[in-house]
Amino acid sequence: MKTDTLLILGGYGNTGQSIARLLLKETDCHVVLAGRDLARAEAMARALASKHGSERVSAVRADAADPSSLRQxxxxxxxxxxxxxxPAYAGQVARAALDTGTDYLDVQVSTAKLGALSALEEDIRRAGRCFITDGGFHPGLPAVLVRYAGSRFEHLTRAEVGSVIRVEWARLDIGATAIEELVGLAGSQILEFQKGTWRPARWTAMWTPRTMDFGPVFGRQYCVPMFLEEMRSLPELYPGLRRVGFYVGGLNWFVDWVVFPLAWLAMRVWPRRALRPMARLMHWGLCRFSRPPYGTLLKLEADGLVRGTARHLELTLSHADAYELTAIPVVACLLQYLDGTARRPGLWLQAHVAEPERMLRDMERMGVAISLVEPVPGRERTAEEHWAQTPAHSVTPSGPA
Ligand SMILES: NC(=O)c1ccc[n+]([C@@H]2O[C@H](COP(=O)([O-])OP(=O)(O)OC[C@H]3O[C@@H](n4cnc5c(N)ncnc54)[C@H](OP(=O)(O)O)[C@@H]3O)[C@@H](O)[C@H]2O)c1
Structure with missing residues (x-):
């Protein structure tokens, strides 16, 4: 049988190399690492080949700004x-995939990218291609958690997801454009679900954070609303939802209270000229002020009704390494794509194309710590314990003590 070949554009970057390692471990695919620097791609391919065999991994030069290199x-x-x-080249990367009959999955955080892909949606469907966007951790997982909770309640009334990302940035070799993407978030529109509809948040939302309890390691942290496309359709899927949203925790005090407000202002006044200097300041602030404990965590707090009784569910996913927690959901989704269960022609969001329970089980197997925390003190279980005791699709969210 012919082995599938998967290309990773950015294959030797932080996210790309984590995805490559996991794909080699979890599948029998051939993996091609691509980027603008062929020597770096080859070096990474050699390192991976020493563990997985040279027939499993190779390298190629490709530049997102150069359509012919992408097609090749x-x-x-x-x-x-x-x-x-x-993300600035999302349109032409997607077009190259269409031209070569290649399916597509991206992990980028960008509304411009979503616009470029939406413009191609009809072409994607007509060509019978499967394009999955907003892959990774966030975007990528918050709506998976809500859909998981949705299958456990008859009537879901609240589903709020928060995240903590604490990274030792000074140890990372990260490209300037990845930091520029982070700065770009300061200029993106925040929508909040209020009175039954998504409305633009007040400009003060960034300076009036709410708090969320992220457990024993991170404690109670402030977080601000961030709109993710995957959350938009949740109130239609679960019409009882009154409170739904995604909230992102701080990176460190300097970046949260100095860099982001400054970037927000600068990006409004000089949207093009401010990007680079703000990205340099952001990178310096991330490296200089980030402190342990390090780790990444995503937590869902959900309320709803089961047989007419109010119930509460908390689901927490964590991993010590933020890039692993980005790569694992991508590969968990790709496992469903590769066996055909999640491969459908059209443009999909990772958080909606994948089946949530299988995705969570696969992610736990790949190293994500998952816990279901119930409101009765001391009744914490790993998801594995929980699932072992409960047949699929019959989990009852816990009630008050
Ligand atoms: N969804 C999520 O949860 C999540 C989490 C983390 C990161 N991300 C996203 O993942 C992406 C990568 O982030 P990262 O932190 O891994 O960045 P990184 O470590 O700097 O890696 C970026 C990679 O992109 C390559 N690249 C840059 N410009 C390119 C071009 N014109 N053509 C081809 N390749 C190019 C770089 O190689 P060369 O520069 O040598 O070409 C490098 O391999 C970003 O879009 C980020 O927003 C998403």
């Missing part, structure tokens, strides 16, 4: 994982 790199591939910090 994608030729013969089943799917391209776009793990490069190149």
């Amino acid at each position: 790199a994608m030729e013969g591939c089943r799917l391209a994982v776009v793990a490069s910090s190149t």
Whole structure:
């Protein structure tokens, strides 16, 4: 049987290399690492080949800004994982995938990217291609958690997800464009679900954070609303929802209270000229002020009704390494894509194309710590224990003590 070939654009970047390692471990695919620097791609391919065999991994030069290099790199591939910090070129990367009959999955955080892909949606469907966007941790997982909770309640009334990302940035070799993407978030519109509809948040939302309890390691942290496309359709899926949203925790005090407000202002006044200096300041602030404990965590707090009784569910996912927690959901989704269960022609969000329970089980197997915390003190279980005791689709969210 022919082995599937998957290309990773940005294959030797932080996200790309984590995805490559996991794909080699979890599948029998051939993995091609791509980027603008062929020597770096080859070095990474050699390192991975020493563990997985040289027939499993190779390298190619490709530049997202150069459509012909993209077409050459994608030729013969089943799917391209776009793990490069190149949302500005999303349209032409997607077009190259269409031209070469390649499916697509990206992990980028960008509304411009979503616009470029939406413009191609009809072409994608007509070509019978499967394009998955907003892959990774966030975007990528918050709506998976809500859909998981949704299958456990008859009537879901509240589903709020918060995240903590604490990274030792000074130890990372991260490209300037990836930091620029982070700065770009300061200029993106925040929508909040209020009175039954998504409305633009007041400009003060950034300076009036709410708090969420992230457990024993991180404690109670402030977080601000961040709109993710995957949350938009949840009130339609669960019409009882009154409170739904995603809230992102702080990176460190300097970046939260100095860099982001300054970037927000600068990006409004000089949207183009401010990007680079703000990205340099952001990178310096991330490296200089980030402190342990390090780790990444995503937590869902959900309320609803089961047989007419109010119930509460908390689901927490964590991993010591933020890039692993980005790569694991991508590979968990790709496992469903590769066996055909999540492969459908069209443009999909990772958080909606994947089946939530299988995704959570696969993620736990790949190293994500998952716990279901119930409101009765001392009744914490890993998801594995929980699932072992409960047949699929019959979990009852816990009630008050
Ligand atoms: N969804 C999530 O949860 C999540 C989490 C983390 C990161 N991300 C996203 O993942 C992406 C990568 O982030 P990262 O932190 O891994 O960045 P990184 O470590 O700097 O890696 C970026 C990679 O992109 C490549 N690249 C940059 N420009 C390129 C171009 N024009 N053509 C081809 N390749 C190019 C780089 O190689 P060369 O510069 O040598 O070409 C490098 O391999 C970003 O878009 C980021 O927003 C998403």
